[in-house]
Amino acid sequence: MKFTRTQWVLLAVLVAGILGLTIIYSRRGKAVEVVVVTQGPMVQSVVTTGRIASVARNDIASQSTARIEAILVREGDTVRAGQVLVRLRDDEATANLAQAKAAVAEARGRMRQLITVQEPVSAQQLEQARAADIQAVRELERARDLLKQGFVSQSRVDDAQRAATASSAAVRSASAQAAGNGASGAEAALAQSRLEQALAAEKAAATRLDQLSLRAPAAGTVISRAADPGDTAQIGRAILTVVSGDETRIQASVDEKNLGYLKLGQTARATADAYPQRPFDAALTFIAPAVDAQRGTVDLKLRVDKAVDYLRPDMTVSVEIITAQEPNALKLPSDAVLRDTAGDAYALVNREGRAEKVALTLGLRGIGTTQVVKGLAAGDHVITPSTSAEAGDRVREQRLR
Numbered sequence: 001m002k003f004t005r006t007q008w009v010l011l012a013v014l015v016a017g018i019l020g021l022t023i024i025y026s027r028r029g030k031a032v033e034v035v036v037v038t039q040g041p042m043v044q045s046v047v048t049t050g051r052i053a054s055v056a057r058n059d060i061a062s063q064s065t066a067r068i069e070a071i072l073v074r075e076g077d078t079v080r081a082g083q084v085l086v087r088l089r090d091d092e093a094t095a096n097l098a099q100a101k102a103a104v105a106e107a108r109g110r111m112r113q114l115i116t117v118q119e120p121v122s123a124q125q126l127e128q129a130r131a132a133d134i135q136a137v138r139e140l141e142r143a144r145d146l147l148k149q150g151f152v153s154q155s156r157v158d159d160a161q162r163a164a165t166a167s168s169a170a171v172r173s174a175s176a177q178a179a180g181n182g183a184s185g186a187e188a189a190l191a192q193s194r195l196e197q198a199l200a201a202e203k204a205a206a207t208r209l210d211q212l213s214l215r216a217p218a219a220g221t222v223i224s225r226a227a228d229p230g231d232t233a234q235i236g237r238a239i240l241t242v243v244s245g246d247e248t249r250i251q252a253s254v255d256e257k258n259l260g261y262l263k264l265g266q267t268a269r270a271t272a273d274a275y276p277q278r279p280f281d282a283a284l285t286f287i288a289p290a291v292d293a294q295r296g297t298v299d300l301k302l303r304v305d306k307a308v309d310y311l312r313p314d315m316t317v318s319v320e321i322i323t324a325q326e327p328n329a330l331k332l333p334s335d336a337v338l339r340d341t342a343g344d345a346y347a348l349v350n351r352e353g354r355a356e357k358v359a360l361t362l363g364l365r366g367i368g369t370t371q372v373v374k375g376l377a378a379g380d381h382v383i384t385p386s387t388s389a390e391a392g393d394r395v396r397e398q399r400l401r
Helices: 005-028 091-149 154-181 186-211 256-261
Strands: 030-036 038-061 066-071 084-088 213-215 220-225 238-255 267-272 280-287 297-304 316-333 345-351 354-359 361-365 369-374 381-383 395-400
Touching: 038 220, 038 256, 038 297, 038 361, 038 369, 066 238, 084 238, 091 154, 091 186, 186 213, 238 256, 238 316, 256 297, 267 297, 297 316, 316 361
Parallel strands: 030 395
Antiparallel strands: 030 381, 038 238, 038 316, 066 084, 084 213, 220 238, 238 297, 267 280, 267 316, 280 297, 316 369, 345 354, 345 381, 361 369
């Protein structure tokens, strides 16, 4: 097939047009998405989730098996320290306490009897024995004098001697009895011992009775109830759970890779999942000394700085711990930072229509944002990895992000 001159001209124009368009498009470069380096305040933080925990959590349980007579509170009730929360059946314990009180009264009566009756009677009997002994001694001396004068026989002296010996023995007996019944005697010691035993038994009975009234160990809030009146309380099994303490804490954990950023005293911003529009402040107060080998995490505790009335025990919260701040940082979206085979950071920057590789020195790492310490300036257009541009390529910006 032969082309006419006109056809050749048209073909040449077509080829020239295609070549022109190719040159134009090659000069325009690849369409790329870019982000702009900005400058301003930046915060580096560690983000995690945790739960609200009270300082004290107490399970109210019985120390013996007994029937529950009454539960005096419900979930959500606020209780004061020492308030009776649960009453268990106590008729037997009440009878035992009454019996112990009677034993104490008896022991005290014995002490009073010893002091008011036996001790003075013994003292009087001792005085009488001493007087009788003095008289017997005088009678013995008179009989001996009369015997010497020949007025009485020896039998009269012997009778006086026996009477003097008996009176002396009576004095010793009365003295021993008076000493035994005295304030420091054996009877007083025995009576005191019986009284102390009765008091100890009374205290044990009172303690047993008191244990059947389960009380709040501290002011707090009832968060759970696991029994009803008529149930049998089992030893150590919780009937109620009470949380208390003026301080509210957050228990959380973070990946161990973040451990180097954390220090005690760092501030945090927390938000309860139930109240996302009501954030509150907290402070890092505890970092576990060991890493959980199973999870690869470190446990943390944070103190809520001010009372927050809407927080509840075990509530889920999101926590952002502020680890560093920079008031005037160059900021770049983290996904625009690239790494070479050696792990060094770099970015592709649009320099007058060409992609230029720029080495970066990085600083703080925020949520989705990284600080650039060296390598870029505010306003630089950085090519995102979403395009396939490489260093040296001609590029054209498709859109800013």
